[in-house]
Amino acid sequence: MKTGAKTGATGAVGAGPDAGERPEAHARTGVRDRVTEALRAALIIGRIQPGRPMTLRGLADELGTSPMPVREAIRGLAAERALDISDNGRIQVPRMTEQRFAEILKARALLEPAAAMLALPNLDRKDAPRRLRALDDQVDASLRDGNVEAYMRHNHAFHFALYEASRSDVFLPLIESVWLRFGPFMRIVYGRVGTAGLVDHHKAAVAAVAAGDAEALGEAIRLDIAEGMALIREALVAGAADFAGPR
Amino acid sequence: MKTGAKTGATGAVGAGPDAGERPEAHARTGVRDRVTEALRAALIIGRIQPGRPMTLRGLADELGTSPMPVREAIRGLAAERALDISDNGRIQVPRMTEQRFAEILKARALLEPAAAMLALPNLDRKDAPRRLRALDDQVDASLRDGNVEAYMRHNHAFHFALYEASRSDVFLPLIESVWLRFGPFMRIVYGRVGTAGLVDHHKAAVAAVAAGDAEALGEAIRLDIAEGMALIREALVAGAADFAGPR
DNA sequence: CCGTCTTAGTTGTGATCACATTGCAGTCAC
């Protein structure tokens, strides 16, 4: 592995340790889409630290392409505010501020329950709970193991299994954008305070799906988000995490 | 004007008739940003028809640059779903569907009242109503003149004068993204049914700002959005507009 | 030992090129 290029390579964008490489899976996708997916995954899992500088050539080397597809991928992610391009053009994962964080959670609390409720009619009352329960089991397993990265990936999978069922090409992009933004930050928080005190409302959500109760589903999601917020608040008063991230 | 290139030039992206060209205004911005702004403005005003194909080289010629900055601008807009890139790579303004439209209004009804309420504490109780009233007067004037394009620009200005006061770099991008998506479609609707039957709740919103009443402000915005929805519904049952747009 | 200036390297940006794919118009057979 010759990622020795000292030129802005993060080493955090490549396929994760247990990402399950499938080289032939979607070989028909262009290079840019592959780059975009790599970056999105890294951001949502929080594998890239906020404030960490990235460079076009560094990422290009790391991903084995020319800077060109990286430029477009970066530009797309920057449009979603998942990456920050400063005035001088330098690229970095945005730092979190207290105000921004509060607003992200507020936006999540508005958008995600709505998406879940929108999804409910499209969910099979028998099959969907089974699938969701399986995903939630993986979340719980990650929590038991204290594996932050696995937790974030599985938590994402659980939530989006729900939201994707809404088949909404309005709500889904909005929600994805928000997750991209708070992923790196959450990773830092979890990395510091651990995932031990984490409580989610996934089981209530699954029960609501099984019951076909839209109101209860929305409330479960709302509580799940509020819970995350409470955890952060706790971590903050404990002084264990600051919003700026490292450096 | 030699836009005679038959190569995908829309002729709708350049500076509008009363855009007030200021060549030296922000000469320090890069070419890409200029292209992005031109496209955003054209989309929000609805100057580009849904389904209309665009090409990199066509836009580049029209804007007097190479295809390169256009590529990045397009990629950014596509990330916000303001433009649609089909499987074969062709670029076009997304067509509207009934489901999508309903969801956009639902998202607006969730996000915009929240942004307005967030903005309230930052608004001067004396100065802000004055500025908002001035903007709303321009909206009313456009409605009297039946000038659809001016209406859309001024309506946008009114709403975003409010939302921008929230200074939220979370809500603002989300809301902008949504406006970019329904702009072209609304333009078609207004172009067909006219702006005569248009009723807004801007005055109630201004009054709420003057009174410092957050709840009333949120409700005014909510009603304003619902009003737009009602108009569309009307236009639809009248059969005057379809969701696909022309061609 | 510290501050200032210089310089070499790195960065993003815009332009241009080569190429595979796709869409389309013109043609030809029937």
Place this chain on the structure above:
DNA sequence: GTGACTGCAATGTGATCACAACTAAGACGG
């Protein structure tokens, strides 16, 4: 007249190049 076919033009994509702005390390003088 209508169909399939063929060839060309146009499209997005990825790579490469030239360049200006900037960074940071090194040289130099105090």
